[in-house]
Amino acid sequence: MKLRWTTAAWSIIYLLLLLSLQTPFSIVTAFLLVLPVAILFTALNTQSFILHIAPVWLIALLIHPIFLLFAVYFAIPGVVMGYLYRKRKAAMQVLKFGVATMLVELLLLLMISTAFFQMDLSAYVDEIVKMTTAPLTEIGVEGNFGGQLVGPEIDTQLIKDRTLQLVPFAMIISSFLMTVITHSLARPTLNSMGLSVPKLKPAREWMLPRSLIWYYLIIFFINIATVNSDNAFMKTIVANATPLLQICFMIQALGFFYYLAHIRKWHPILPLLTAIPIVLFPPAIIIGILDLAFPLRQAFSKNKR
Template structure:
């Protein structure tokens, strides 16, 4: 019952209570952090003694907070258990992100089957509510009347948003796991527990099979462009952007490797990483780094 554990219990409670306010769009990404730290640094009995009061207080404020607490405690336990076992950092990240994604899918399945939740209709209402001011502006101003949003335009935006939901779910779950690991690892280390960290950026090397997946995705995207089959359109809309992000990560790793071998100042690879994030076509460097022995070529040319 150290004071640090009590502090993290309070942080967990405050984050849980914040979910009923608009600020939740930010705080939700930190939801599993306190419980992860508690599970990794306490035995199971002490962990339960810290979590139960948090749930009881949150439930008194609003009963739905108990369900949210249970929802976010599961990936926290998964990542905390991985930290206890000294699992590699990448495996911990994948386990945490996979658990969050599985919970999202399960929640969507339960809402659709048992609660008759219409995700398509909900997305359409959100798009309609968001775009209605633009429609009103276009309808009241003759100078921009041609730019007014029609119901067909809103339906196209709704359909495109629906197709990108799997991509958004994967990215959001991975971001939650990355944020949790980035903050939890140094905190747990400062308490006195060793936690494996990710490999240095210069050692990042993704599987070469991503090149073949990318080629398949491009072919699917070409055939799905004018196709009425929504299944293939959804695959193309999600697979290709995910692979683009992978290639951007690979490109960043390449510049860090180049900076390490050429003895550059540590800021230089970071300066290369920024335009990669801001100018996506630079991912071609990551593709070349995977498809060809680009790093070995640069090392030989140095010699």
């Protein structure tokens, strides 16, 4: 009985989250829309799952067809993650498939919007950039963007080109964040419902593929080779791959500090605090690179003994 009431409550939450997309809170609630579907698909069999979401989709359709499109769009990654939770797959595998599904959906959405609805991404970005920079231009704000100074007469073309160049990066990061948020909230929720879901390895055990170092070196040399080039394709690869790899090394560095805190018996808050300088001081990623390239953890373990 408790599970029945809980799943019914999540159906209502699902509907409220869908309706919130037409409110100013959509920038937050959009990241939560996969969660109810993942929970419902994990907790229920397929038939009961359909019975729970069908009324939500019907109400969404009656209010406005756009809500139904949103519901279907966000339901797909939720079903994928819920299916993997049912099979008790490792948490990392759930995250990988969740990110991949959302990324594919974003790419398909972009392709369909461009091919069938004549959406001009460049014109859309141009409009957003002009709307964002208009107040700054009026008050004469000066600053730095992409390594170039922008003064009272803000170079909107520069900002537009840079924004378009980073669209792939934004798509990957948004897919990653949505998946991580969903898993972070779904796991304790499902556990409270009596459904065991595998958790991620402790941060001290995080080890990313060593091949990332080679990718970083390749991107580094491509960047040097194309610094004075007009090859837009290669520059786009560098612009998107560089921050992604840097984020990976930040995560690796954080894992290293958690490992160090574990073997040195430090207070748990200390490795968490190291995230601040790692994020604010980009050269700190060298710690993550060294942790991947050399057996730093084994060296500290031996020193402790």
